[in-house]
Structure formats: structure tokens, C-alpha cells
Amino acid sequence: MLAPPSLMATARIVPLPIAARIADLLLQQVLRNHPKLFDRLGEYGNARFAFVPTDFAFSFCIRPLDRSVRTVRKGNVPQAEATITGPLALMLALAEGRVDGDALFFARKLLISGDMEAVLALRNALDDNEIDLVRSLSKLAGPMSHSAGKILDAIRRGALEVQGVQWN
Numbered sequence: 001m002l003a004p005p006s007l008m009a010t011a012r013i014v015p016l017p018i019a020a021r022i023a024d025l026l027l028q029q030v031l032r033n034h035p036k037l038f039d040r041l042g043e044y045g046n047a048r049f050a051f052v053p054t055d056f057a058f059s060f061c062i063r064p065l066d067r068s069v070r071t072v073r074k075g076n077v078p079q080a081e082a083t084i085t086g087p088l089a090l091m092l093a094l095a096e097g098r099v100d101g102d103a104l105f106f107a108r109k110l111l112i113s114g115d116m117e118a119v120l121a122l123r124n125a126l127d128d129n130e131i132d133l134v135r136s137l138s139k140l141a142g143p144m145s146h147s148a149g150k151i152l153d154a155i156r157r158g159a160l161e162v163q164g165v166q167w168n
Contacts, residue, residue: 008088011057019058020071027062027069029136038064040125044118050080053088082118086110089159097127099165109163 011019031037038045045064052059053074061070061078072078084091086109093099094110101123104110112119134156138149 008055008057014057016058016071016073020069023058023060023069023071025140026133026137027067029139030131030133031067033136034129034131037125037129037131038067040128041118041121044081044115044121047082047115047118048078048080049118049122050078050083051091052077052083052085053091054086056088080114082112082114082116082122084110084112084119087159087163089156089163090165092133092156093160093165094123095126096131096133097129099160104165109165 041047041064048061048063050059050061057074059072059074059076059078061072061080062068063070070078077083084094086104090099090104090109094101094104101110105112134149134152138145138152141148
């Protein structure tokens with residue numbers, strides 16, 4: 001099994017256009033599975049949400065109104081109304097609603113800056129949808145989706161274990 005640090009190191013050599021395409025494919029797959037994902041954002045649907053992993057080669061900015069994601073190299077923080085910074089595994093687990101976001105915030109494992117009301121609206125929208133990023137990403141593997149899902153699930157569990165976080 002690929003260890004998360006190895007996976008993170010490998011991401012550094014991925015060309016930006018390929019990383020951007022993968023991020024877009026994943027977002028579009030999630031939106032196909034959860035078409036009403038951003039409906040609960042209300043006035044914050046036009047906000048830009050930046051996700052800045054501290055341990056990954058890329059950062060991301062999602063704009064729900066456009067149903068789009070912008071991918072940039074690490075060090076280039078996307079301009080956004082709200083920014084969440086922390087380990088990638090924790091941000092992904094938070095997106096899936098599988099970890100306690102409040103506990104991560106108060107333990108300072110995740111940092112949030114900008115419009116806190118927008119972040120709360122996003123969290124509520126995510127909590128309503130039972131997102132499974134492993135399932136969404138593994139579907140992109142076509143006939144290898146079952147095997148890809150098993151590998152990605154093992155990586156996800158290992159990454160959370162490294163972070164010392166229990167999976168809900």
C-alpha cells in the first residue's frame with residue numbers, strides 16, 4: 001500500500017494541468033452524486049472557499065455558484081472569502097462529514113480564516129450530503145473501480161490514523 005507521505009511526495013511531480021483536471025473531475029463526480037450539495041449555502045453560494053493543505057503540492061479554490069474548482073501549486077494561496085488550512089486527510093474527512101470539525105478546529109489541526117459564516121454554511125451543506133470521496137474518485141477508474149476503491153479506502157484510513165483522528 002502507498003503510504004500517505006509517499007503519495008504526497010509523488011504529487012509534487014504531477015503537472016498542474018493534470019492535477020487541475022483530476023480535481024475538476026472529482027468535483028463534477030461529487031456534484032453528479034449530490035446535485036443539491038451547494039443549495040444550502042444561500043447567500044454564500046457566490047463565495048470562494050480556499051482549501052490549503054499543509055502537506056500537499058496543490059491548493060484548491062471552490063466557487064459553488066460556478067460549480068468550479070481552481071487548482072494552484074503550493075505556496076500560491078487562492079484568493080477567497082474563506083480559507084481552510086490543514087492536513088489534506090483531515091480536510092477530505094471533514095468534507096465527507098466523517099470527523100468532528102469543531103474538535104479539529106479547537107485542537108488547531110485545522111485553521112479557518114475569513115468569513116466564518118460562509119464556512120458554517122459550507123459545513124452544513126456538506127453534513128447534509130453524506131459524501132464519499134473514495135467512492136466518487138474510484139468511479140473514475142472505470143472497470144478498476146472496485147480495486148481502486150479498496151486501495152483508496154486503505155490510504156484514507158491510514159492517513160487519518162497518522163493524524164490521530166478517529167473515523168466516525
